[in-house]
Amino acid sequence: MQEMLQKFMLYYNGFESRPVFDNVEEMLKWSGLYGLTRRTLEEELIDAGLNTQTISELVTVITRINYGQSTSISGLAGAVSLAGSESGLWSIKGGNWQLAAGLLKTANATLHLQEGIESISDAGDYYVLKSNKGHEYNCTVTVVATPLDEVNITFIPPISIPPRKMQHTHTTFVRGLLDPKFFGLSSVSDIPELIGTMELPDIPFSCISVRKKHGEHDMTYKIFSRAKLEDALLDQMFSTREETIRIDWPAYPHYQAPEDFAPIILDGRHLYYVNTFESAASAMETGAVAAENVARLIISRLPLGLRAGLSSAAVPEPHIESSAGEEEGSRRVDL
Numbered sequence: 001m002q003e004m005l006q007k008f009m010l011y012y013n014g015f016e017s018r019p020v021f022d023n024v025e026e027m028l029k030w031s032g033l034y035g036l037t038r039r040t041l042e043e044e045l046i047d048a049g050l051n052t053q054t055i056s057e058l059v060t061v062i063t064r065i066n067y068g069q070s071t072s073i074s075g076l077a078g079a080v081s082l083a084g085s086e087s088g089l090w091s092i093k094g095g096n097w098q099l100a101a102g103l104l105k106t107a108n109a110t111l112h113l114q115e116g117i118e119s120i121s122d123a124g125d126y127y128v129l130k131s132n133k134g135h136e137y138n139c140t141v142t143v144v145a146t147p148l149d150e151v152n153i154t155f156i157p158p159i160s161i162p163p164r165k166m167q168h169t170h171t172t173f174v175r176g177l178l179d180p181k182f183f184g185l186s187s188v189s190d191i192p193e194l195i196g197t198m199e200l201p202d203i204p205f206s207c208i209s210v211r212k213k214h215g216e217h218d219m220t221y222k223i224f225s226r227a228k229l230e231d232a233l234l235d236q237m238f239s240t241r242e243e244t245i246r247i248d249w250p251a252y253p254h255y256q257a258p259e260d261f262a263p264i265i266l267d268g269r270h271l272y273y274v275n276t277f278e279s280a281a282s283a284m285e286t287g288a289v290a291a292e293n294v295a296r297l298i299i300s301r302l303p304l305g306l307r308a309g310l311s312s313a314a315v316p317e318p319h320i321e322s323s324a325g326e327e328e329g330s331r332r333v334d335l
């Protein structure tokens with residue numbers, strides 16, 4: 001994992017020693033991380049000498065918490081998941097939302113909230129984006145910054161990307177108190193603040209954690225599960241339940257090594273896709289690194305006249321790693 005982190009840190013190198021990439025495969029090969037997307041975490045760990053008990057009773061618990069999946073995820077997603085379980089993780093005081101807010105402010109961007117893009121049409125020199133509010137936006141460059149696997153955006157002409165399943169994480173927030181009897185315990189105080197689970201078919205959730213203690217017998221819990229937790233089950237798990245909120249998130253890709261990657265440039269022109277990188281590993285930081293590469297790629301491919309007005313510090317040398325080319329027999333789906 002330390003080796004993976006060291007390699008990932010290369011993406012923080014200065015512009016002069018870090019190329020701009022037009023496909024995820026080359027981006028991963030440059031840092032030495034591509035191989036980890038070709039094999040499962042379990043294969044990697046067995047080769048590293050871990051025994052099966054440690055894998056099923058410790059590592060699996062972590063991958064179920066972070067990705068809702070078993071150790072059959074790719075080695076890279078697994079290493080990112082394990083990194084996320086280490087101490088010393090950073091977050092922004094007051095909430096990580098401030099990062100996005102700060103970026104929007106610095107970029108002087110206009111944000112259209114509560115408005116979805118329904119179609120993106122290539123009009124020659126620009127794209128026409130039509131929204132569900134009936135608005136049209138003409139854009140020289142269009143960046144898709146959401147996973148395309150479950151959204152309903154029509155591309156004209158159609159684009160082609162490999163099929164990818166998303167792992168749904170059902171998140172249930174409950175205010176109340178867990179029942180120790182459900183866990184074979186005699187007292188509430190015996191229930192740990194984080195309950196992780198192994199990969200066993202009769203366990204209905206991936207993890208439960210205490211989000212907030214309002215009082216000795218009044219907590220807010222967060223539960224992750226692969227399927228909706230029905231009221232009947234929650235009534236068995238909790239002795240009291242005042243409020244329940246459920247969110248079904250298409251949270252991250254369902255990893256299946258060897259991974260296939262959608263292109264970053266979707267149409268050979270100026271239609272870009274950030275979230276293809278999530279097939280390597282999905283997290284806020286990997287998303288930011290992928291987005292920075294896309295920003296530099298756009299600048300490097302824009303005609304000089306259109307680059308005017310961009311800060312010179314942000315303009316990298318137009319050094320693009322060559323495309324990996326389409327692998328023979330790769331599966332693709334038309335959107």
Ligand SMILES: Cc1cc2nc3c(=O)[nH]c(=O)nc-3n(C[C@H](O)[C@H](O)[C@H](O)COP(=O)(O)OP(=O)(O)OC[C@H]3O[C@@H](n4cnc5c(N)ncnc54)[C@H](O)[C@@H]3O)c2cc1C
Binds near residue numbers: 115145287
């Ligand atoms: C339950 C859960 C726990 C997680 N825990 C962690 C964690 O601990 N650490 C971590 O690093 N990561 C975590 N992640 C992953 C992290 O949330 C994602 O990696 C990150 O949010 C991806 O950012 P993004 O900007 O690429 O996509 P998103 O955050 O999904 O943003 C995409 C945006 O696009 C918008 N959108 C979608 N379709 C359209 C459309 N047609 N038109 C206009 N807008 C559209 C969406 O509304 C959304 O606002 C977790 C995810 C989940 C679900």
